[in-house]
Amino acid sequence: LKIRSSNSGHESHGKCSIEGWFTEETARKVFAAAGLNFDTEKSAASHRGYKAKSLGSLKASVSLETKLTPIDSRNVLALIEGLTKEIVVFTAHWDHFGVYSDGSGRIYHGARDNALGVAALIALAKAFASIPKEKRQRSVLFLVPTAEEMGLLGSQFYCEQPCTAPISDTIACINFDILNIFGKTKDVTFYGPADGKIDAVAAEAAKRQNRRVDPDPLASNGMFFRSDHFNFAKKGVPALFINMGFESIDASKGKDFIRQTQLDWNAACYHKDQDQVIVDPNHPWFWDLSGCVDDVRLVYNVALRLVAGDLAASKC
C-alpha cells in the first residue's frame, strides 16, 4: 500500500485527507472482507450506471508522518514568434528522479524518459527557427516543464499562469515522452484521440510515410492521463501525444517484437537507473533511433500545418 498526504502539491489537495493506491491482491482482500466479490464488482463497474457500493463497516486507520521540503525548480521556455497571437505548444519534461534515496549513489538517468523527448523538442525548435516568420502564422512555444514525474506540476503551473499567450489562444499541445528506440515501424500510434482535425492531419502525415495509424495496444497503461499535454487537454486544448509504432518493418522479428520489448523495457528500465542509452546492437533494448526519427518528422509535418495556420483554432 502506498499512501501520500494530499498536501503534497498534487491537485487532489482538499478533496481527501489522504489518498492511496494498493495492489489488486490487496483490493481483493478488502472486497472479500466487505463481503463483495472483486471480479463481479469490477465487471459491473465497467457498465454505465454502476453505483458505488459501501464497504459496510470496514474502517481504515492510518497514521502518517510527513516532512515537507519546498523545492525550487524551473520550467524552461522558448518562443518563436509568428504573425498572430495564437500559439502551438510543444512539451517534453526535463525532470526525472535524481539520485536513489537508499544511499547507493545510483542515478535515475532518465535517458529515454525523457532526455530523448527533450532532444526531439530541441531538434524541432531548430527546424522551426529556420522557417521565415512570414510563413509562421502562429507562434511556436517550446515548453520544457519541470516536476512532471511528481504529478505534472510544471505543466500545471504553466496552464494556470500561461506567461506567453492565454490558453484560449493556444491551439494545440504536442507532447513527447518516452519515444521509440526499437527501429522503424509500419504503423504509428497516439495516446488517446486529440481532436478530429488534428487526428486527421496526423493520419495524413503518417500516410505520406507509408505508415498506418493503429490504436494504442497498451491503452490500459492510461498514458494519456500521465504526461504534460494532459494539463492542456483539461483546459480544452487539443493535445497530440505520439506513442510509437508497434509493427517493425523487419518482419523477421515477428509481429509482437516491439510490443513485447516495450513491456520488457518497462519492467527493467522504466523509472529505474537502467534507463540509459544502449549502443550495443546485441542488447535487447539497443537504441535504434531510425523509427524515432520517422515519428518526430511525422509530428513536425503535423505542427508545420498548424503553425502555417491551416487549421482553424478548435477547442475540445
Ligand SMILES: [Zn+2]
Ligand atoms: Zn516521463
